[in-house]
Amino acid sequence: MTTPGPLPLDGVQVIELGNYIAAPTTGRLLADFGAEVIKIERPHTGDELRNWRLKKGNVSMLYRTINRNKKSVELDLRSELGRRAILDLVAESDVLVENFRPGTLEKWGLGPDVLSEANPDIIVTRISAFGQTGPLSRRPGFAAVAEAFSGFRNLVGDPDRAPVRVGVSIGDSIAGLYAAFGTVMSLFQRLALRDAANATESDSTPPTPQKPTRHVDVALHEAMFSMLESLIPDYGAYGDERIRSGGRMEGIAPSNAYLCGDGGSIVVAGNGDGIFKRYMEAIGRPDLAADQSLQTNAARWDRRDELDSAIEEWSLQRSTDEALGILESAGVPAGPIYSASDIVNEPQFIERDMIQYLEVSTGVETLQDVGFPGIVPVIGDKSLPIRALGPDLGADTDEILAQRLGMSADEIRTVTKRA
Numbered sequence: 001m002t003t004p005g006p007l008p009l010d011g012v013q014v015i016e017l018g019n020y021i022a023a024p025t026t027g028r029l030l031a032d033f034g035a036e037v038i039k040i041e042r043p044h045t046g047d048e049l050r051n052w053r054l055k056k057g058n059v060s061m062l063y064r065t066i067n068r069n070k071k072s073v074e075l076d077l078r079s080e081l082g083r084r085a086i087l088d089l090v091a092e093s094d095v096l097v098e099n100f101r102p103g104t105l106e107k108w109g110l111g112p113d114v115l116s117e118a119n120p121d122i123i124v125t126r127i128s129a130f131g132q133t134g135p136l137s138r139r140p141g142f143a144a145v146a147e148a149f150s151g152f153r154n155l156v157g158d159p160d161r162a163p164v165r166v167g168v169s170i171g172d173s174i175a176g177l178y179a180a181f182g183t184v185m186s187l188f189q190r191l192a193l194r195d196a197a198n199a200t201e202s203d204s205t206p207p208t209p210q211k212p213t214r215h216v217d218v219a220l221h222e223a224m225f226s227m228l229e230s231l232i233p234d235y236g237a238y239g240d241e242r243i244r245s246g247g248r249m250e251g252i253a254p255s256n257a258y259l260c261g262d263g264g265s266i267v268v269a270g271n272g273d274g275i276f277k278r279y280m281e282a283i284g285r286p287d288l289a290a291d292q293s294l295q296t297n298a299a300r301w302d303r304r305d306e307l308d309s310a311i312e313e314w315s316l317q318r319s320t321d322e323a324l325g326i327l328e329s330a331g332v333p334a335g336p337i338y339s340a341s342d343i344v345n346e347p348q349f350i351e352r353d354m355i356q357y358l359e360v361s362t363g364v365e366t367l368q369d370v371g372f373p374g375i376v377p378v379i380g381d382k383s384l385p386i387r388a389l390g391p392d393l394g395a396d397t398d399e400i401l402a403q404r405l406g407m408s409a410d411e412i413r414t415v416t417k418r419a
């Protein structure tokens with residue numbers, strides 16, 4: 001484990017009641033930047049993510065990645081002792097983040113009002129499929145359902161085929177990011193109010209009249225809805241009912257992926273008016289560069305099939321590297337389509353420490369030098385080091401429950417359901 005210098009969230013204490021990807025992503029982001037994140041896991045099984053895409057042993061690389069830099073405590077949230085332990089932890093924490101189905105925490109006597117009673121300053125960040133209010137709030141949901149409901153899924157894939165899922169749980173990750181953002185805003189506001197209160201003690205300015213709510217409510221469908229740019233205004237203003245447009249960028253052309261002669265593909269984004277001219281010159285089509293009827297994206301979009309054919313006719317005559325070299329020299333934004341094996345060998349990732357090689361346990365054996373993704377965003381000139389990978393189940397149970405909360409061995413056995 002490497003110890004970096006001071007981190008932005010050093011001293012912030014977070015309790016994560018997170019399962020799968022959404023809330024654990026929030027916990028990961030806060031942990032990456034220095035918060036102490038205590039992940040509460042169901043006794044015996046823990047977060048189900050431990051088994052997702054598991055190919056060896058009993059702890060997946062997915063779990064080790066999403067839960068890095070955290071502590072793991074096994075604790076039964078349904079037990080009265082477990083509930084009290086959470087309230088004791090809440091009393092000394094800054095943030096609680098969760099992604100149970102709305103109503104579950106309340107059912108267990110751990111609703112936001114109870115948490116705020118235990119600590120009036122606690123920030124409660126909740127992630128759910130459809131939000132904590134509204135007619136669908138009680139529905140369970142995974143990201144795929146929320147992505148479709150948000151309007152996002154309808155925009156992914158080819159127009160003449162059923163919409164497809166993007167290859168990762170994007171809805172969870174975006175929701176996790178929003179939840180981290182909401183949490184950090186609330187932390188900032190809390191600090192600002194404390195500063196203001198301290199200042200008013202020494203002068204005659206009246207204190208801030210109202211305490212703001214510290215409940216952050218992130219819905220997976222709204223997180224994805226917020227990614228849809230002007231989908232709704234385009235509908236309202238122009239009557240557009242947008243659907244998916246394959247590898248293209250709706251209304252902007254030419255921007256697409258093209259096959260090369262060696263079987264590889266490249267992505268070229270000729271999105272700007274000036275870039276378009278350079279691009280057409282570079283592919284040996286000065287006639288298209290000079291064509292006055294192709295000066296705007298709207299006009300080019302109308303002739304997108306013709307433009308894409310001209311570009312692919314050119315790219316098919318060249319290898320991927322050759323095509324990219326020509327486009328780079330012409331200042332046209334273009335790039336390869338990478339897979340994992342390409343990424344780990346790419347100097348741009350390597351130089352910024354975006355792949356970090358660590359020893360990792362599968363739960364059964366130890367693997368050496370496995371690459372893990374670095375910490376985003378970069379603060380400085382390269383990724384912060386990963387301090388620790390996702391913990392073994394209950395690795396920190398004793399430290400937190402016995403040493404910090406003073407629970408007895410018997411009590412710990414009860415909340416961890418261990419004989």
Ligand SMILES: CC(C)(COP(=O)(O)OP(=O)(O)OC[C@H]1O[C@@H](n2cnc3c(N)ncnc32)[C@H](O)[C@@H]1OP(=O)(O)O)[C@@H](O)C(=O)NCCC(=O)NCCSC(=O)C(=O)O
Pocket residue numbers: 019020021022023040041042043075076077078099100101102104127128129139140141142143144169172220
């Ligand atoms: C993911 C869900 C659909 C799962 O639904 P359910 O299992 O029906 O519901 P609940 O949330 O109410 O979870 C209750 C279950 O939590 C279990 N549980 C978990 N941790 C504990 C602890 N520490 N103690 C006791 N019980 C625990 C408990 O056994 C219950 O299992 P039972 O014994 O079964 O009752 C829902 O949690 C949900 O809608 N969450 C909000 C949206 C979200 O985050 N979705 C997942 C995105 S992740 C994703 O990875 C993806 O989409 O991809």
